[in-house]
Amino acid sequence: MTIASPRDFLLSLYQTAVAAVSASQCLPAFLPPPPSGRTIVIGAGKAAAAMAQTVERHWQGELSGLVVTRYGHGARCEKIEVIEAAHPVPDAAGQEAAKRILAMTQGLDREDLVLCLISGGGSSLLALPAEGITLEQKQAINKALLKSGAAISEMNCVRKHLSAIKGGRLGLACAPARVVTLLISDVPGDDPRIIASGPTLPDDTSCAEALAILRKYQIGIPPNILAHLESGAGETPKPEDPRFARHSHHIIATAQHALDAAAYYAGTQGVAAHILSDGIEGEARDIGLMHAALARQVAEKGQPFHKPCVILSGGETTVTVRGTGRGGRNAEFLLSLAHTLNGHSGIYALACDTDGIDGSEDNAGAYYEPASAQLAATHQLSARLMLENNDGYGYFSALDQLIVSGPTRTNVNDFRAILIL
Template sequence: MNDEQAGAVFKTPTATPSSDAEAREVLQALYGAAVARAQPQRELARHLPPPPRGRTVVVGAGKAAAAMAYALEAAWPAQAPLSGAVATRYGHTPPRPPGVAARIDVWEAAHPVPDAAGMAAAERMLAAVQGLGTDDLVIALISGGGSALLALPVAGLSLSAWQAITRALLASGATIAEINVVRKHLSRIQGGRLAMAAAPAPVWTVAISDVPGDDPAVIASGPTVPDPSTCAEALAVLQRYRLAVPDAVHAALQSGALETPKPDDPRWASCTTRLMVTPHEALQAAAAEAERRGWRAYVLGDAIEGESREVARVHAGLAHYARQGRGPFRPPCVLLSGGETTVTLGGDVPLAARARGGRASEFALALALALHGSARVWALAADTDGIDGTEEHAGAFVTPDTLARADAAGLSAQQALAQHDSYGFFAALGDLFVTGPTHTNVNDFRAILIA
């Protein structure tokens, strides 16, 4: 594999960090370049349709939904009617830009486990698209996290039951595609149902991809796009991970009563979907920044899935190979990757209760162990929305002396990994990467510097 085949962009390399601080600054800059590429205020306007003859109603959900709504308000003609509502995660609403009139309501709700505020927001959006005609337009602003933020379970499934199913799915090790197959069939708004509620009005969806493969039907469980998955597939996921649903809901899945709108429905003819930005584009922006700084950049892929700790071991192997000068990656270089890894907690309730962190910091912890103090290798693993799991950090740094500093502080990296307490481990070392909400989301970001 040559540099071009590996996705590299580089000039004659000159980069050699003189300290951990300098290496961290480079890693932060690469993360910043990826996040900047995915900012709605930069990209959204060119993906919008012209105003219709009638009304324009905005709906949407995701960690970027508020920022997308503000970008739409700024770009939409002042004289054109505009109204609606979007839902975002608590604390993920940025300041409204100065001079931009407020025309779209922003609701905040819980993520990753839904709450009553998310249900209310979903009900509000369904009501907003009722009674529209062919001269009207629905603009849907969709980004990662929307599945939890539009919580509207089917009849027979209470909010508390839906919360329990969500927690079990998130802890099961299921992929995001598998999780969303279940969500779509247990929801009154996802899996294309929001768009069908708006018919005959045309629906124009602008989405930020946070999923491997960039399938709009998976992003936020696809509330405004056709769903090719089936009730039978949803049942198979539930059975695969031994998850229970109420008997009435199980029977409805078995009978096909909860089937979602399929691609052959003629009502989709008036629906359009545009991907505003993808994880690949964000990683390419990071690669360009690395090249500008004199590092060879290799993009390993934007759709990497699997257990965080296993993915980390593979990445560590590639880094070791590069350090030995035996592989296709020539130091000084940076290995970049994205996607959506998983963390399986297992069935031990006390263990799950102690788990702190997320898939990015668990990757970092497993990477540190697999690198076992390899000289001149630094890394950053972080979530591009600025929140890794349920704590306040985006991810964590790994340095050549991570394990040595942990030993000196009386910390066991192996024990922390066994307990899924990557947050506690990196917090004690001062190696958490904290950004606050970034108001976008193109999923996992991983960068490994090899000098």
């Protein structure tokens, strides 16, 4: 087995993984039969426009609707309107889209069908604060949570209890119509109630839990939001609510699907692939340290795998922001790995977000190779110092090792591949 270009091989793994979880590949098989009444398509997330486009291409019958996606992630649709809004911090465009989507659910009857298309990013894009809470307050709390290192499940618990549309409220608004929710999962564990804060699914978290999360991360709580949570005014509809009886949901694409596709491709190239997990969470720099230790063990001692091989993993890491640098969690992971390996021979790595955007930057992630350490030295760059400043983007940009794919219009979160030769 000979790999002429480790970088091209790792890029092919990433591209294969992303293609496997695209809406065009995954969605058609889950479309329900047309109803006797109307079909309304609504949705939110980074994949929402591509999902809507796929629905239009395969739907037998009339339909109309509205979906909201991130700026730059749109796709051309003829019958379903696509609105673009801000992510990861919500804006007025997302708030207006949420109002219009909620309005579309009014006046439906039992013969109608609501097809809801949900993917990661929907929490920010479907922004409709609960009564008495302002968009500016939600923006401030969202920013603080993003910097705090909170897990996605914790962030979305808070979001649900400050919202007028998430945490199942959109689903109840569709009554008495039948609701079918199709989801592309970006959360470890693939819990559909966490994806985009579960706008059409019942919720089993509480106001008390949301309040505890804000206090855990020492996030300032305005008096009106404190009262909203302490009084229970923000409580979400629960699983036993009979109004969800005619609802169904299907997770159509996950991180595991992406990893399986990449592993299969590696096998066709004669490289053994080992999937660690599809749901790794924790600080990105700590996960990088762990992956580096595992790669060294394989390279030096043939344990627990024999080289040549590729180690794959997915999930959603977090970054507790302490510095002033640029970069998302994948660049942070790879910078930590680069610092730990320090040019160790025979180890190459790629870490990218499957949506094509690492955090809020213009890159999907980055690439690392043994020569990176020497190249960094020639640029007088310190991986340790730049890691302390959360500046993975700056490090890999200087080395010309950023991976820029542009929006992929899908999202199953982190994709990591470490090639050991």
